[in-house]
Structures are given as structure tokens and as C-alpha cells.
Amino acid sequence: MAATIYGVRSFFLSAAIVILFAGRYGGAAEATGGYIKYKDPKAPVEERVEDLLIRMTLPEKLGQMCQVDRFNFSFFPTGQEIFTKYMIGSVLSNPYDTGASQLKRVLTSNTMQKLSLSTRLGIPMLYSIDAVHGHNTFINATIFPHNVGLGATRDPQLIKKIGAITALEVKATGIAQAFAPCVAVCRDPRWGRCYESYSEDPKVVNMMTESIIDGLQGNAPYIADVKTNVAGCAKHFVGDGGTVGGINENNTVADDATLFGIHMPPFEIAVKKGIASIMASYSSLNGVKMHTNKAMITDYLKNTLKFQGIVISDWEGIDRITTPPKANYSYSIEASINAGIDMVMIPFEYKEFLEKLTNLVNGGYIPMSRIDDAVRRVLRVKFFIGLFEKPLAEETLDPEFGSEAHREVAKEAVRKSxxxxxxxxxxxxxxxxxxxxxxxxxxxxxxxxxxxxxxxxxxxxxxxxxxxxxxxxxxxxxxxxxxxxxxxxxxxxxxxxxxxxxxxxxxxxxxxxxxxxxxxxxxxxxxxxxxxxxxxxxxxxxxxxxxxxxxxxxxxxxxxxxxxxxxxxxxxxxxxxxxxxxxxxxxxxxxxxxxxxxxxxxxxxxxxxxxxxxxxxxxxxxLPMNVGDKNYDPLFPFGYGIKT
CATH class of the missing domain: 3.40.50.1700 (Glycoside hydrolase family 3 C-terminal domain)
Structure with missing residues (x-):
């Protein structure tokens, strides 16, 4: 995810707002007194999804497809409208949103959640953050080595422990989803994101992908434990590690052998492990922007691999479909949604996005079946990760945040890397x-x-x-x-x-x-x-x-x-x-x-x-030069390391 420095001063909503909505959250949804299947935790998830979907209006559906920056919520009283008027389904903290203490962030998370729950249907919001080497945005969290170092450990059990610790510290700040792991296979170290990649070798990336997802999410569908696990997000789909010249967001030229032999396998593993979401790449594949690549997103990822989770855009990812960004915003929205993007990361311009998306749906440019597919996926993840049954964050995880036990694992990771x-x-x-x-x-x-x-x-x-x-x-x-x-x-x-x-x-x-x-x-x-x-x-x-x-x-x-x-x-x-x-x-x-x-x-x-x-x-x-290449003449080969 990319971000820029914003001249936005964040402040927390007053205690009065918390009190105002404390008595309302969850009570507004379909207050008819009859049986409501989607609110029944014993009902099958797919039946709950369908029951809720048929009750939703178009504005409610489109709101679920939006993810906005938490800073929007900092403005009183308009910040409340994110949830009460626009029914936004998800928020994220950008990589500069670091000032609050752990407990204050729990309070903020719960205040936002109560606003979401106060709406007509009481659909909880999904709160997300980049946590790519530990809970790296928060002061005093445990920050682990970046993935390039973790790849050097060749220790999948260690990676699983790191995933579990990251999940616990993220949950301790009231956040339900981590935008991790990055499963890119970096084939050229000139790329500015190469340290986010475990290795140039897909076998190493595959091994680490499986382990980190086990740690973050657990082994059940999407997450195993509502209290200690988070929803993961495999990124960036697909081929961002193979761009020409190692230039970020550039074009990746790949035949089927390269695409399906090098760049796709980690995503296939992520789908098999039940990853909750997959983030599209800014880059292009053989000249097609990944945010508009229906063949890859819908035909392969969703239809062939049977991925049932959320496909989310990157930060302002649909804006960058055109050059300059937003040169034809309606086209970018239409192309990305029809390609299979389910949730759009639109940090601040969500009102414009919703207006144009509404017009595109009403005009028949985006079919309602595509909207329903997107919303169905968002709801499915929210049900599976326990947001409907346990929407509010707990303060009891405070002692786990940045604990000595977590730092001991980080030291182990440094030593082995x-x-x-x-x-x-x-x-x-x-x-x-x-x-x-x-x-x-x-x-x-x-x-x-x-x-x-x-x-x-x-x-x-x-x-x-x-x-x-x-x-x-x-x-x-x-x-x-x-x-x-x-x-x-x-x-x-x-x-x-x-x-x-x-x-x-x-x-x-x-x-x-x-x-x-x-x-x-x-x-x-x-x-x-x-x-x-x-x-x-x-x-x-x-x-x-x-x-x-x-x-x-x-x-x-x-x-x-x-x-x-x-x-x-x-x-x-x-x-x-x-x-x-x-x-x-x-x-x-x-x-x-x-x-x-x-x-x-x-x-x-x-x-x-x-x-x-x-x-x-x-x-x-x-460069580029990778293990197995015909003219392989490195200073130190892949796999080299003196043991002591």
C-alpha cells in the first residue's frame, strides 16, 4: 500500500459520542422482533450471507465495497457520517497513523464499530492496517526483520510464530485485518519493494506463505480464533516482483511458464490456506493493468482457483489505472469493478466514488450481479472472522503488546536471518x-x-x-x-x-x-x-x-x-x-x-x-540474475552462507 503525508490532524471523538451510541449499536438492525437468520450464529455462513444480502439497498451494498482512511473519522460531527450516512464497510489506518496509544486505538475502533452497528442492518465494519513485519505502524510494537531476512532463515515454524505474534499485537489495537503477507517473488533487487519478498525462489516464498498465513489466521476458514487471529491479505496480485528493470508499478512481461511457475504459486497456496483477501497490484501484466485484469482476477483467481474471499484494490489503485491518475474516473471505476475488484481503497474521495459507482450501476454499465458478488464476498469474510458475533475490540490484550516474550522471538528471527x-x-x-x-x-x-x-x-x-x-x-x-x-x-x-x-x-x-x-x-x-x-x-x-x-x-x-x-x-x-x-x-x-x-x-x-x-x-x-539462469555468475550464489 502506498501513502503520502497528509496535513490532517487527528483527534478522538469525545466520550459523549461513545455514550450516545453505546445504547444503540446492534439495536437498530431490523428491529421487528422476528427471527433474523443473518443474526443467528448457528446458521450456516452462506445462508446468513444470502439472508442479509437480500435485505440490503443499493446504497448499503455500495458502502460495503468501500474502504476509507480512519482520518476521515477524526472530524466531528461529519466523521460519523462515514458509517451512519454512507454506510462505509471498512476503514484502514495509513502508515502515518501511529500516534495513539494501544488502548486509545481500541477505544477509537470500538467507537467506529458502534456507529456501524447503529445502522439499519447493523453490519460491522472491517478495520485494516499494514502489518508487514510485525505491527510496524505502532510505537513500541515488536518489529520483526523484513521478509528478505525471514527468507534467509528457511524456518517455517519461526515464520508461523511471527505471524501469530503479529496477529495478537494487531488485535491488541482493535484492528481485525493485516495487509500481509506480501507473497511477491522478487526477481530483480533494483525493485524498491524487494525487501518485502521472501526470496527470488518461488519454493521459498511458497513455504513462507503457508506458514505466515497459519500464524496470522490460524487453520480454520479465514481465522481460527476471533480473539487472537486476524484476517490476512496476500499481495500484490500478480507478478509485481517481475517488473521490467525492477521498476515499481511497471509492466511485467511473462509467458505462461513464468507466470504460473514463478509468480502465481504463492497465491495458489494462499487460496488453499483460506486467505481472507487478496490485494491487486499497481503493476501491469503483459500490458494490462492488474486492477482491470478480468482474465486474472475473475477468470483465474475466482473461477479457476475458487477464491471466495475479498479482492481489494491497493491505495488509490483504481485512480492509477489511467495516466495521469483519475483522468477518466468513471472508466476506472467501471473497469476495475467489472474486472472483479470487490472492495476499493479510496482513502478520502469516497463521496465522489460512491456517486459515480451508483450512476454506473443504475446506467447498466456494472451489472447488479457483479455488485452482489462483491458484497457477498465482503459479508462472507465478516461472518467468518467473527465480526457479527464479536464486533468490539478487547482491552485485555494490552499486556501482549510489545511483550518480552514477543521480543525474544524477534531476536531469534534476527539471529537466524x-x-x-x-x-x-x-x-x-x-x-x-x-x-x-x-x-x-x-x-x-x-x-x-x-x-x-x-x-x-x-x-x-x-x-x-x-x-x-x-x-x-x-x-x-x-x-x-x-x-x-x-x-x-x-x-x-x-x-x-x-x-x-x-x-x-x-x-x-x-x-x-x-x-x-x-x-x-x-x-x-x-x-x-x-x-x-x-x-x-x-x-x-x-x-x-x-x-x-x-x-x-x-x-x-x-x-x-x-x-x-x-x-x-x-x-x-x-x-x-x-x-x-x-x-x-x-x-x-x-x-x-x-x-x-x-x-x-x-x-x-x-x-x-x-x-x-x-x-x-x-x-x-x-541483473536480472536468479538461481537457475543460464548465465549464472554471482559474487555469492543463492543459498550461500558460512556456518559457525
């Missing part, structure tokens, strides 16, 4: 594990001491955050997180891991004199990599280490002191020019909040076990 690519210039000259006891060690590079940079994009905000002092004032002025989320930086973890007598000297940006000044250090740990990004802003034609990373390596490695480089990155970077200078090289990927896991393997408390889930190229001229 670490990949050792070089360990000494000769077999007899190993650097790792590092000795804990030394007179002095030198740690250099901003990535060692910046929580935001080690978390990467989709962390507190869409594009990630900066966690150093000079950024806090700027972020505060913009209404963005200040980096004060709970966790351990890599530097803090190193300081904790070494012997109490060992002096740890940290230099953020070393110059040529730094190594001379600290020549008595036993070794240097250099932590460099990428600056946080998300989506198109992450597209890169060079895959270079971010400045001043190259200078940091050159100023500290090759000086006679042992030099271990740790890369904090969402993908392989061009490292060959520096490899001769480096004594040891490890990849931490984007480890999240628990930097202790990095130190655990560097100092030998746990072994290096991770292996590359991506091919590590020598240079970008080789």
Missing part, C-alpha cells in the same frame, strides 16, 4: 566469532546506532523513520514519530555483549585519522547499508551502499586492524569493490527493533545459520 558471507582472508584467519574481552573495540557507521535505519521502510511511517537526535525536532514538527520506539540498536547490543572491561568506542562517521587514533583497538565493526525507503522511492539503478558508507569502509578497513562489515540492507548491494579490504562480511538485512540478535551471532552466543534467499550479484549489469 544473519548471513555470513566472508570470515577471514584465509581459512586459518577467522574473524567471527568476535572476542568479547579486549582492551578496546571500535564501532563505526550510523547504521549501528539508528533504530529507524535498522528497521527500514514501513516502520512507524511509510518511508521509515530516522532515529537520531537531529531528526527528532523535524519529525515532531511534521507530526511524525520521533524514533522513540522501544528496542535495541546494534551498538547498544554490542555494548551489552562485550566484557565489562572492554572499552567500546563509537564513531558515527570516521575519517582517515580515526583508525590511527584508535590503532590500539582489537578490531573494528563497520555497520553500513541503505537508508530507509518504501515502494517507488526505493527503486535503484545502482544498488550502491548509501553515503557515507563507502568512505566509512575505506577509512577503517585495510588499515591493519581486523575489520568486520555488517550490512543493514533490504537487498544485495554492490560490495565487490570493497571485498578485498574487508576481513569479514555479514548481512543483517533489516533486522527490526531487536538489534541484540545481531550481537548474539557476532560474538558467538548463537551460530550463523542463515543462507542467502537472493542471489548476490557482482554488479548491476548482471
Amino acid at each position: 544473519m548471513v555470513l558471507l566472508k570470515n577471514g582472508k584465509t581459512n586459518a584467519d577467522k574473524v567471527v566469532p568476535l572476542p568479547k574481552k579486549a582492551k578496546k573495540i571500535l564501532v563505526v557507521g550510523r547504521h549501528a546506532n539508528d533504530m529507524g535505519w535498522q528497521c527500514g521502510g514501513f516502520s512507524l511511517t511509510w518511508q521509515g523513520f530516522n532515529g537520531t537526535g537531529e531528526d527528532i525536532g523535524r519529525n515532531k514538527a511534521l507530526g511524525l514519530p520521533t524514533g522513540k520506539t522501544r528496542g535495541t540498536t546494534i551498538l547498544e547490543a554490542i555494548q551489552k555483549a562485550v566484557d565489562a572491561t572492554t572499552e567500546v568506542v563509537y564513531v558515527e562517521e570516521p575519517n582517515q585519522e580515526t583508525s590511527k587514533l584508535h590503532r590500539d583497538a582489537a578490531y573494528t565493526i563497520v555497520v553500513v547499508g541503505e537508508v530507509p525507503y518504501a515502494e517507488t522511492r526505493g527503486d535503484s539503478s545502482t544498488l550502491s551502499i548509501a553515503e557515507p558508507g563507502p568512505a566509512t569502509i575505506n577509512n577503517t578497513c585495510g588499515s591493519g586492524m581486523k575489520c568486520l562489515v555488517v550490512l543493514v540492507t533490504g537487498r544485495p548491494l554492490v560490495i565487490e569493490p570493497y571485498l578485498e579490504k574487508i576481513d569479514a562480511l555479514a548481512v543483517a538485512w533489516l533486522p527490526g527493533t531487536e538489534g541484540q540478535g545481531v550481537a548474539d551471532v557476532l560474538f558467538g552466543d548463537h551460530p550463523f545459520t542463515g543462507t542467502l534467499s537472493r542471489t548476490w550479484m557482482k554488479n548491476v549489469a548482471q
Whole structure:
């Protein structure tokens, strides 16, 4: 999902609104006193769906097809109309909606839900959020490594635990759906979303897809436990990991062997696992925008695979069908709905959308059968995930949010995701594990001491955050997180891991004199990599280490002191020019909040076990290059990783 910074100030509705609707929710629906099948939890879900569907007016049906941004609700009194007038069926929190405490968000969720339940039919709303590496939008949540690191673990049981923890923390904030997992098969690391992909190999992606859905949803239809599981969303359908040149939202050129052998299998698995929803991709497939691709959405996904859940658009996805966006909005609505989109993510312009959609239905351009199919799918998911029986969020999950037990699993994930690519210039000259006891060690590079940079994009905000002092004032002025989320930086973890007598000297940006000044250090740990990004802003034609990373390596490695480089990155970077200078090289990927896991393997408390889930190229001229290609000549091959 994409987002931009909005000049919208959020505030919560007053307690008076809660009281106003507390006595009404659920009581307004068909208050005739007779038996109402859709309200009977013992009735079969499909019968409940049909019973409710035939009672609905056209405006009520179209409202269920809309998902709007929660910020709309912040305006009193018009925010109430989202539910009471327009009967919107779903809301989402965008990746900047991070300011509230966990308990305040539960209150907000329940206030919105009571408004939904106060309508004529009492249909509950579905609340959704991006939770792509833990509950990553919320301060003090447990943030796990991004998928590129999890793919390196090759540990499906660990991934299942991560899914279950993510679901529990999402539920603890009153939210019922996570826009996860991303099941893209990234075939070109120049793509700005490559870190959201588990691997270039569909077999690895398939394995992780199955496990993460088991964790998020459980094993029953859609979700197993109303209290602790969430509805998942497999994304982005289909082929977004194979765009030409690795350019985000570009065209993917794929024959049947490529499409059905590489990009489609994770979605087939997601459907078999009962995924609640699937999100369409911004990208095109063989020149056809995926948001308008009826052959893929309706003919294959719905009719061939028998997918029964919701097909949802991406953020303003239908707007981007045309260039420029919304150039012909009526056409975009007609094309996307007729292609099989069931729920449309229209953050703010929902009134215009509903007006045009109503006209298209009344004019016969979109058949009522298509509307009924879409609404039927939305209702089916809401019934299966327990919203009708248990619509209100609980406050009792508060102790689970960001708990120590959850962080222990995150540390395990970091440890198992670490990949050792070089360990000494000769077999007899190993650097790792590092000795804990030394007179002095030198740690250099901003990535060692910046929580935001080690978390990467989709962390507190869409594009990630900066966690150093000079950024806090700027972020505060913009209404963005200040980096004060709970966790351990890599530097803090190193300081904790070494012997109490060992002096740890940290230099953020070393110059040529730094190594001379600290020549008595036993070794240097250099932590460099990428600056946080998300989506198109992450597209890169060079895959270079971010400045001043190259200078940091050159100023500290090759000086006679042992030099271990740790890369904090969402993908392989061009490292060959520096490899001769480096004594040891490890990849931490984007480890999240628990930097202790990095130190655990560097100092030998746990072994290096991770292996590359991506091919590590020598240079970008080789790209795209994936395991199994005819001319496969990598710097480090897929599956490589030194064990300790």
C-alpha cells in the first residue's frame, strides 16, 4: 500500500459520542422482533450471507465495497457520517497513523464499530492496517526483520510464530485485518519493494506463505480464533516482483511458464490456506493493468482457483489505472469493478466514488450481479472472522503488546536471518566469532546506532523513520514519530555483549585519522547499508551502499586492524569493490527493533545459520540474475552462507 503525508490532524471523538451510541449499536438492525437468520450464529455462513444480502439497498451494498482512511473519522460531527450516512464497510489506518496509544486505538475502533452497528442492518465494519513485519505502524510494537531476512532463515515454524505474534499485537489495537503477507517473488533487487519478498525462489516464498498465513489466521476458514487471529491479505496480485528493470508499478512481461511457475504459486497456496483477501497490484501484466485484469482476477483467481474471499484494490489503485491518475474516473471505476475488484481503497474521495459507482450501476454499465458478488464476498469474510458475533475490540490484550516474550522471538528471527558471507582472508584467519574481552573495540557507521535505519521502510511511517537526535525536532514538527520506539540498536547490543572491561568506542562517521587514533583497538565493526525507503522511492539503478558508507569502509578497513562489515540492507548491494579490504562480511538485512540478535551471532552466543534467499550479484549489469539462469555468475550464489 502506498501513502503520502497528509496535513490532517487527528483527534478522538469525545466520550459523549461513545455514550450516545453505546445504547444503540446492534439495536437498530431490523428491529421487528422476528427471527433474523443473518443474526443467528448457528446458521450456516452462506445462508446468513444470502439472508442479509437480500435485505440490503443499493446504497448499503455500495458502502460495503468501500474502504476509507480512519482520518476521515477524526472530524466531528461529519466523521460519523462515514458509517451512519454512507454506510462505509471498512476503514484502514495509513502508515502515518501511529500516534495513539494501544488502548486509545481500541477505544477509537470500538467507537467506529458502534456507529456501524447503529445502522439499519447493523453490519460491522472491517478495520485494516499494514502489518508487514510485525505491527510496524505502532510505537513500541515488536518489529520483526523484513521478509528478505525471514527468507534467509528457511524456518517455517519461526515464520508461523511471527505471524501469530503479529496477529495478537494487531488485535491488541482493535484492528481485525493485516495487509500481509506480501507473497511477491522478487526477481530483480533494483525493485524498491524487494525487501518485502521472501526470496527470488518461488519454493521459498511458497513455504513462507503457508506458514505466515497459519500464524496470522490460524487453520480454520479465514481465522481460527476471533480473539487472537486476524484476517490476512496476500499481495500484490500478480507478478509485481517481475517488473521490467525492477521498476515499481511497471509492466511485467511473462509467458505462461513464468507466470504460473514463478509468480502465481504463492497465491495458489494462499487460496488453499483460506486467505481472507487478496490485494491487486499497481503493476501491469503483459500490458494490462492488474486492477482491470478480468482474465486474472475473475477468470483465474475466482473461477479457476475458487477464491471466495475479498479482492481489494491497493491505495488509490483504481485512480492509477489511467495516466495521469483519475483522468477518466468513471472508466476506472467501471473497469476495475467489472474486472472483479470487490472492495476499493479510496482513502478520502469516497463521496465522489460512491456517486459515480451508483450512476454506473443504475446506467447498466456494472451489472447488479457483479455488485452482489462483491458484497457477498465482503459479508462472507465478516461472518467468518467473527465480526457479527464479536464486533468490539478487547482491552485485555494490552499486556501482549510489545511483550518480552514477543521480543525474544524477534531476536531469534534476527539471529537466524544473519548471513555470513566472508570470515577471514584465509581459512586459518577467522574473524567471527568476535572476542568479547579486549582492551578496546571500535564501532563505526550510523547504521549501528539508528533504530529507524535498522528497521527500514514501513516502520512507524511509510518511508521509515530516522532515529537520531537531529531528526527528532523535524519529525515532531511534521507530526511524525520521533524514533522513540522501544528496542535495541546494534551498538547498544554490542555494548551489552562485550566484557565489562572492554572499552567500546563509537564513531558515527570516521575519517582517515580515526583508525590511527584508535590503532590500539582489537578490531573494528563497520555497520553500513541503505537508508530507509518504501515502494517507488526505493527503486535503484545502482544498488550502491548509501553515503557515507563507502568512505566509512575505506577509512577503517585495510588499515591493519581486523575489520568486520555488517550490512543493514533490504537487498544485495554492490560490495565487490570493497571485498578485498574487508576481513569479514555479514548481512543483517533489516533486522527490526531487536538489534541484540545481531550481537548474539557476532560474538558467538548463537551460530550463523542463515543462507542467502537472493542471489548476490557482482554488479548491476548482471541483473536480472536468479538461481537457475543460464548465465549464472554471482559474487555469492543463492543459498550461500558460512556456518559457525
